[in-house]
Structure formats: C-alpha cells, structure tokens
Amino acid sequence: MAQASSLELGTRRTGPPPPDEPYAAIVDALASQGYAVCHEFLPTADVLALLQHSQALQAQQALQRAGIGRGQDYQTNRFVRQDQIHWLQGTEAVEQRFLAPMAELRLAINRALFMGLFDYEAHLAVYPEGAFYKKHIDAFQGRTNRRLSTVLYLNFDWQPADGGALRFYDPEQPEQALFDLPPTAGTLVVFESERFWHEVLPAQRQRYSIAGWFRINASTGWRVDPPS
Numbered sequence: 671m672a673q674a675s676s677l678e679l680g681t682r683r684t685g686p687p688p689p690d691e692p693y694a695a696i697v698d699a700l701a702s703q704g705y706a707v708c709h710e711f712l713p714t715a716d717v718l719a720l721l722q723h724s725q726a727l728q729a730q731q732a733l734q735r736a737g738i739g740r741g742q743d744y745q746t747n748r749f750v751r752q753d754q755i756h757w758l759q760g761t762e763a764v765e766q767r768f769l770a771p772m773a774e775l776r777l778a779i780n781r782a783l784f785m786g787l788f789d790y791e792a793h794l795a796v797y798p799e800g801a802f803y804k805k806h807i808d809a810f811q812g813r814t815n816r817r818l819s820t821v822l823y824l825n826f827d828w829q830p831a832d833g834g835a836l837r838f839y840d841p842e843q844p845e846q847a848l849f850d851l852p853p854t855a856g857t858l859v860v861f862e863s864e865r866f867w868h869e870v871l872p873a874q875r876q877r878y879s880i881a882g883w884f885r886i887n888a889s890t891g892w893r894v895d896p897p898s
C-alpha cells in the first residue's frame with residue numbers, strides 16, 4: 671500500500687498560494703486519476719477557526735447523529751457509521767472560510783473539466799473516540815446527483831497511533847486499498863463519488879472533519895433535484 675504522503679501534490683507551501691493554486695493541481699489530479707489529495711488546502715488560522723466552530727456546536731449539543739440514504743430511505747445505523755454532524759448553512763462567517771474556497775474550486779473544476787457541478791452540500795462531522803464509518807461508496811451510479819466527494823480534516827497533532835485514517839480503495843480492485851490518509855489538519859481529499867470505495871478506520875481520539883459533495887443539477891420535468 672502506498673503511503674498517502676507520496677500522493678502529495680506539488681511541494682509544501684510556506685507563503686500564500688499563487689492565484690491558481692491549489693486548484694490547478696487538484697484539477698489535474700482529478701483529470702488523470704479521479705482523485706486528489708491536497709495538503710495545506712487552507713491556512714492554519716482558517717482550519718483552527720473551523721475546528722473551534724465544530725467544538726462549539728458540539729458543546730451546545732447542536733450536532734445530530736449521521737444517517738445513511740436520502741429522503742424516505744434515510745436511517746441511522748450504528749453498525750455503519752457513528753459520526754455526528756452539522757450541515758453547513760453558510761450563514762455564519764466562519765463557515766464561509768471553507769465554503770468560499772470550495773465555491774472557487776467548483777468553478778475551477780467546471781472550467782477545466784466541464785463537469786457542470788451545480789452546487790455543494792457539506793457537513794461538519796465529529797467522530798467520537800472509537801467511532802468509524804464502514805466501507806461504502808457515496809453515490810451509486812445514476813442514483814444521486816453527487817459527482818465529487820470532498821473531505822477536509824481539522825485535526826492538529828494527529829499521530830499514527832490515533833488511527834482514524836481514511837482508507838481509500840482501488841476502483842479496479844475494490845478489495846485492494848490504495849492508501850490510508852491520516853485526517854491531518856488542512857488536508858483536503860477530493861474524489862469521484864461513484865467510483866471510489868472508502869472507509870473511516872476507528873479513531874482513538876475525537877476526529878473532526880468537513881465532508882461535502884459537489885452535485886450536478888439532476889432535475890427532470892417533474893422532480894427537482896437537488897431540492898432548493
């Protein structure tokens with residue numbers, strides 16, 4: 671299994687990114703392999719603010735148990751996933767520190783790859799100690815309008831012994847893991863929702879992240895999807 675660090679895109683930056691970075695590297699990796707891993711996607715101050723926002727919501731007991739499925743199929747299942755979530759509304763300034771760059775990324779992807787990504791939905795997620803998310807795929811072909819999945823990690827000083835890696839599988843051989851990605855603060859992973867099986871290994875300490883999905887507008891004459 672390759673080390674995730676070997677997938678690092680470009681070199682680590684010290685100063686602010688040039689205007690087209692890191693989006694150009696993400697776009698290139700998506701085009702060539704269907705996924706991208708970007709370290710230091712956001713400045714540390716923004717990652718810290720998002721972490722503190724998650725912790726404040728947690729302290730206010732404003733998180734809900736995550737479920738699987740959509741609409742009437744929605745159900746919670748502790749054997750599948752054990753995280754607690756908060757859907758981003760975008761009304762709070764701190765959430766814009768994440769949503770604004772993701773909106774730019776969406777446009778950059780559309781410009782380069784003509785994916786027609788129409789909007790973005792995302793939730794904060796907290797995995798309590800010991801929590802996991804079993805191997806799954808975020809979208810079954812033709813069943814949803816999710817095209818690209820994204821996860822940004824918010825955990826400082828994450829150690830290998832803390833577990834909680836994202837295990838990412840080879841689409842050609844779905845039993846074969848491609849790599850384990852530690853949920854390190856500032857790392858963003860983006861991948862094709864219908865192609866890549868993945869799972870969250872049990873974390874030995876609380877694990878914070880923001881999972882999101884770029885969607886296409888799959889409305890038909892009688893069905894509006896995504897709902898407004």
Ligand SMILES: O=C(O)CCC(=O)C(=O)O
Binds near residue numbers: 870
């Ligand atoms: O947090 C992660 O590493 C992945 C989360 C995930 O797979 C999901 O929310 O669908």
Ligand SMILES: [Fe+2]
Binds near residue numbers: 806807808819868
């Ligand atoms: Fe997932």
